[in-house]
Amino acid sequence: MIETRQLTKRYGDFTAVDAISFKVEPGQVLGFLGPNGAGKSTTMKMVAGFLAPTSGSATVAGYDIETQPLEAKRVLGYLPEGAPSYGEMGVREFLDFIASVRGLSGDLRDKRVDDAVGRLHLERVLEQPIDTLSKGFKRRVGLAGAILHDPKVLILDEPTDGLDPNQKQEVRSLINSMARDKTIVISTHLLEEVHAVCTRAIIIAGGRILADATPGELEARSRYHQAVSLTAGNVQQARDALAKVADIASIEVDPQDNRITAFPKPGRQIFVAVSDALKAQDVAVRELALEPGRLDEVFRTITQGATGKEART
Amino acid sequence: MSGTMTIFKRELRSYFATPVAYVFIVIFLLLSGAFTFYLGGFYERGQADLQPFFNFHPWLYLFLVPAVSMRLWAEERKSGTIELLLTLPVTMWQAVVGKFLAAWAFIAIALALTFPIWLTVNYLGSPDNGVIFASYLGSLLMAGAFLAVGSCLSAATRNQVVAFILTVVICFLLLLAGYPLVLSAISAIAPQGVVDAIAGLSFLTHFESIGKGVIDLRDIIYFVLTILVWLYATAVVIDMKKAA
Numbered sequence: 001m002i003e004t005r006q007l008t009k010r011y012g013d014f015t016a017v018d019a020i021s022f023k024v025e026p027g028q029v030l031g032f033l034g035p036n037g038a039g040k041s042t043t044m045k046m047v048a049g050f051l052a053p054t055s056g057s058a059t060v061a062g063y064d065i066e067t068q069p070l071e072a073k074r075v076l077g078y079l080p081e082g083a084p085s086y087g088e089m090g091v092r093e094f095l096d097f098i099a100s101v102r103g104l105s106g107d108l109r110d111k112r113v114d115d116a117v118g119r120l121h122l123e124r125v126l127e128q129p130i131d132t133l134s135k136g137f138k139r140r141v142g143l144a145g146a147i148l149h150d151p152k153v154l155i156l157d158e159p160t161d162g163l164d165p166n167q168k169q170e171v172r173s174l175i176n177s178m179a180r181d182k183t184i185v186i187s188t189h190l191l192e193e194v195h196a197v198c199t200r201a202i203i204i205a206g207g208r209i210l211a212d213a214t215p216g217e218l219e220a221r222s223r224y225h226q227a228v229s230l231t232a233g234n235v236q237q238a239r240d241a242l243a244k245v246a247d248i249a250s251i252e253v254d255p256q257d258n259r260i261t262a263f264p265k266p267g268r269q270i271f272v273a274v275s276d277a278l279k280a281q282d283v284a285v286r287e288l289a290l291e292p293g294r295l296d297e298v299f300r301t302i303t304q305g306a307t308g309k310e311a312r313t
Numbered sequence: 314m315s316g317t318m319t320i321f322k323r324e325l326r327s328y329f330a331t332p333v334a335y336v337f338i339v340i341f342l343l344l345s346g347a348f349t350f351y352l353g354g355f356y357e358r359g360q361a362d363l364q365p366f367f368n369f370h371p372w373l374y375l376f377l378v379p380a381v382s383m384r385l386w387a388e389e390r391k392s393g394t395i396e397l398l399l400t401l402p403v404t405m406w407q408a409v410v411g412k413f414l415a416a417w418a419f420i421a422i423a424l425a426l427t428f429p430i431w432l433t434v435n436y437l438g439s440p441d442n443g444v445i446f447a448s449y450l451g452s453l454l455m456a457g458a459f460l461a462v463g464s465c466l467s468a469a470t471r472n473q474v475v476a477f478i479l480t481v482v483i484c485f486l487l488l489l490a491g492y493p494l495v496l497s498a499i500s501a502i503a504p505q506g507v508v509d510a511i512a513g514l515s516f517l518t519h520f521e522s523i524g525k526g527v528i529d530l531r532d533i534i535y536f537v538l539t540i541l542v543w544l545y546a547t548a549v550v551i552d553m554k555k556a557a
Contacts, residue, residue, distance in 0.1 A: 045396070048400045049399070049400055052552075069404075073402040080396040085397065086394055088331050089323075097319065097323045100315075101319050101401045101402070145397075
């Protein structure tokens, strides 16, 4: 479990993290979303005990990171931003070092290191100096170091940055496979990642929490939520047909691909009505889809609203 | 304790994984040899002792030790590994001491590799090996003091060049604290008590007194305390950066 209370970090006059409070339970995967400089990494650094908060507190599995740092760090696996590692060391050597510092020794150490190596597919590069590895491998070495003591709490700062799509997919399924009994916090720029791994998302900008909800709930805030989109052979004919549906609030046509999107009035469902209307008017429809809502649009609305507000004050 | 040892081993190994170790050792041996024979007049003196050898150690260390210490923390900060290290379950003190001891052990290895000169002097005559042993001890302690100063200044900056220059300057002042260059400047602005206190901080006077073969506990305590104070300062500096 991770809990922060009014966690704040100030650098002089600049407030990087402004009284952030949240709680993550075991079994949850929390996604930290936000534009660059929003305070995601600073928050994670404070929870991991690398930065001391200006005020407020953070606990990891019940241990206060400032008053019981060793206990907290023992149950925590942390991947810092950029996945730093000692470049001159070999992969195996580096992981052995992390395991030793964490108090693992002998057979147990070998077993844990082998397990982490297997999970992140590092077998091929075990003896290579980390400096000579590609960005993707470096990131996976860092991840292996973070998970090898089987921590109860995991904090991963951009775990999939620099990975190719296949590797991203693998890391995501790794996170999913660990999610059941662990408390996991990841930060990411990628909204599709929130869908793939997170059970909950917090959007922060300007150091403040702007939204805290499940990915589904966030999507429901999108104006595209419950909208119906379609492509028709004859755009004008389709628009005329849609105009007869009472619950449609507005219709938009994408000038590039002529895709038509119909937005419902608040709280109404229009899919069936739209499909009936099109059938009744005999409009040739190539495709018809119910939109779940667009996270990127929600993200933009929320974060730009916040920065706009700040610019004014 | 195991945290300190693990960090110590990793650090020491990393010296030898890069050219740093070999360059340092070769230069150290070459320079200490050159100084002893050319500037120190090892043969011309006609005495079976290693004074010409040890006399130059403070000046060799003045430039070579900061070259080792400058990377201690500045490099960790620059490459971001400091974040990794300080979020592992080790205390700040374990990390500071582990890294320091590794650097010290590395210099001890370089110092030990000067043994041929000890063999030479024993072959040529019959020196007082007690004095030589004491001088080696004094040299090692002084190197430790230089390193501890360097460790603190390396923690204060992410720039290794800045760390190097600051360390050289401060070590130079500490070396000469008992000499007119430093003392006359201070006596102009401070009372005699302060001047005496600063004179007592001089690396050189303590090193020379150990080098005479009299291992005075006070000299050893002086170096050990100096090391501990600067290491403590290192931990304080890192803690301050954490809260900054």
